[in-house]
């Protein structure tokens with residue numbers, strides 16, 4: 001499916017709308033029946049047999065109304081739900097192809113709000129608003145036409161009163177565009193701050209900034225209340241004034257039609273209906289105003305869905321990326337997350353095939369960024385990154401990632417069992433393979449001690465596990481995936497001694513496999529035996545060589561090494 005036909009309606013939807021309109025017209029036909037009965041009563045020709053016929057006719061109309069309403073309503077619901085399902089599936093797929101650089105803090109809230117509330121809003125348009133509008137508009141036109149046949153000037157006034165909806169809607173649409181867009185933006189910010197608040201609730205509480213003390217969340221909520229109030233305050237008066245003007249048509253028509261009635265050119269029954277029907281039409285005009293304003297507001301959601309549907313996608317071919325070797329080369333690579341703030345400048349190095357390349361350097365120097373670029377989470381702003389001599393720019397990130405395993409500092413675990421969490425690395429893996437990977441990653445022991453072993457749930461994002469345990473599960477995933485390139489962020493320094501040893505052993509087992517490894521090391525002792533060490537400083541490669549070569553150079557690496565040895569005593 002393309003972004004062009006994501007909103008394409010289906011047959012069920014149109015049949016549903018047509019059904020609702022027919023049901024509306026049938027309800028209007030009751031007025032015609034009422035008119036006939038009144039005329040018969042007036043002429044004194046209404047008897048039992050006619051009363052029975054009218055009752056039968058009313059019963060038939062009600063029967064058809066119920067059948068057509070149920071049929072139309074069900075069809076409209078099924079059709080609308082199918083369109084929103086198609087939008088949801090499209091967006092779910094689309095999100096996969098949007099470059100990661102778009103997922104900044106503010107943008108994440110925007111995406112969540114589009115995928116949840118905006119799609120719901122659009123579904124409401126399809127399943128409720130359009131049907132109600134079609135029914136009310138067709139019924140109004142029918143009744144105006146009927147009044148017109150009874151007394152043309154009354155019909156014209158009724159039509160003119162309904163036409164007042166045009167300027168009123170013009171104004172209300174203007175307000176909806178002005179404040180509705182702002183309301184939606186603030187709603188997205190609100191979602192972002194709530195997501196951030198809930199993810200960081202532990203930290204917020206620890207620092208005593210939970211609940212109302214959390215200024216960001218409180219402000220976001222207040223802004224949302226303010227804009228909601230402003231929106232209603234601007235739109236409601238337009239509806240009220242328009243409603244009053246339309247209602248004024250009722251006395252005007254009663255007064256205008258009095259003259260022909262008094263002169264005997266308009267019969268009493270017609271006069272009675274001419275007095276009654278405008279009241280009914282005014283009510284419907286109010287409903288049309290409210291529904292069309294709501295419709296316009298909900299259409300903002302459609303615009304936002306369209307914006308996401310049309311967002312530029314990641315570049316690169318979706319054909320399998322299968323380079324001959326897995327040597328990684330950075331050729332004068334430059335990169336910045338924020339335009340004008342370079343994070344990597346002129347970075348060139350080669351991580352040889354099936355060898356261990358370690359990256360060390362100060363915090364914030366750009367080490368993780370190098371791994372992010374190899375995995376194509378972001379695209380380089382300048383220079384070329386190659387794997388086995390082929391530029392990764394020409395391949396889609398998904399394809400590049402098929403040959404890469406990542407063990408990151410932040411381990412993401414699904415709210416599922418231990419076994420299924422590991423199986424994500426290779427869905428077709430057998431239970432025996434999963435368990436072998438866990439043994440190599442040093443986690444088989446603690447898993448078996450858990451209540452249900454491999455079938456124990458890990459909790460939301462693995463919150464039932466310790467940091468070291470989560471890291472070992474992440475290593476087990478990498479072992480199971482068994483891809484030719486391994487990107488590893490070693491972060492054992494924050495673990496307790498027991499976990500540190502277990503993770504170090506797991507990493508050693510992982511490194512024993514013949515892979516091209518690029519590993520960020522936070523402690524130097526772990527990279528002493530690396531085939532190559534890159535020292536990153538302020539986004540550049542300051543030094544490169546083996547441990548012995550770098551010590552001999554007596555530069556930044558030697559200083560870091562000496563400092564670490566001193567600290568270890």
Ligand SMILES: Nc1ncnc2c1ncn2[C@@H]1O[C@H](COP(=O)(O)OP(=O)(O)OP(=O)(O)O)[C@@H](O)[C@H]1O
Nearest residue numbers: 337338343361362363364365366367368369370520
């Ligand atoms: N998503 C992002 N958006 C904007 N700036 C970022 C982003 N990620 C990292 N940075 C910035 O880029 C710079 C390099 O970050 P990077 O994470 O690569 O450093 P690092 O050497 O891995 O640090 P550490 O050892 O502390 O993990 C830092 O100044 C960081 O603030």
